[in-house]
Amino acid sequence: MNKRGLEVLMRTKVRPSISPPSPNTFHKMKTSPRESAPISPPSTPSDSERDFTQVRDWMDSAISMINKAEILDAALDEFSEGYVCLSHESRRKLFLALGQDYDLQRAQVCKLMKQYLGLQLPSDKAENSGNEEEGSLSAFYRIERNLRHALKPMNEVLFERLNTHPGGLKFLSDMRADIISILA
Numbered sequence: 001m002n003k004r005g006l007e008v009l010m011r012t013k014v015r016p017s018i019s020p021p022s023p024n025t026f027h028k029m030k031t032s033p034r035e036s037a038p039i040s041p042p043s044t045p046s047d048s049e050r051d052f053t054q055v056r057d058w059m060d061s062a063i064s065m066i067n068k069a070e071i072l073d074a075a076l077d078e079f080s081e082g083y084v085c086l087s088h089e090s091r092r093k094l095f096l097a098l099g100q101d102y103d104l105q106r107a108q109v110c111k112l113m114k115q116y117l118g119l120q121l122p123s124d125k126a127e128n129s130g131n132e133e134e135g136s137l138s139a140f141y142r143i144e145r146n147l148r149h150a151l152k153p154m155n156e157v158l159f160e161r162l163n164t165h166p167g168g169l170k171f172l173s174d175m176r177a178d179i180i181s182i183l184a
Contacts, residue, residue, distance in 0.1 A: 052090040055082035056097060063102060063158045076165045083175070092182050102155035112147045119143070 058079040065072045086094065119139060162168040 051082065051086060052093060055079060055086060055090075056094060058082055059094070059098070059158065062161060063154055072161065073165065076161060076168070080162075080165075080167070080171050083171075088178075088182075091178050095179060095182065098155050098158070102153065102158070104153050105150055108150045109147065112143055112150055116140075116143045116147060 058075055062072065062075040062079050065075060083091070083094070119136065121136075121140075159172065162172055165171075
């Protein structure tokens with residue numbers, strides 16, 4: 001086994017095959033040592049709003065994280081666990097935020113398109129030196145690269161990271177089912 005394969009194997013988390021507990025069973029498990037009555041689940045709007053805000057923050061950190069595998073895995077775990085505990089309405093709000101706040105940066109795309117259209121192609125008949133021609137071509141390549149990057153929505157980063165995360169494909173399938181139920 002090569003070094004990369006061993007690193008992937010060491011990062012893989014072994015999860016039990018049981019389904020995750022619902023929020024109600026989680027709160028029933030938390031009882032004070034003196035009393036046998038369970039602690040009430042967060043049913044006030046402020047608690048559910050706080051949970052939504054936490055899940056959105058975890059989603060934001062999972063999207064904006066760069067090349068920190070351990071921290072990224074923790075952020076994805078927190079996001080997926082928090083998402084499961086959200087209500088149907090909070091999930092809908094999270095999808096709306098994901099679609100609106102993490103979509104294309106349209107202003108940047110427009111600016112780059114104007115820059116790209118404003119550049120002049122070096123003509124074959126022009127008597128430019130090799131350096132000037134290379135400079136104009138490198139400007140084209142740079143703007144094209146930036147345009148490709150700007151045309152990639154930020155929410156796609158979250159989906160790609162969840163897809164490579166252990167258990168992420170099932171989680172993405174569950175998210176898809178939620179989206180379908182919201183649209184229906």
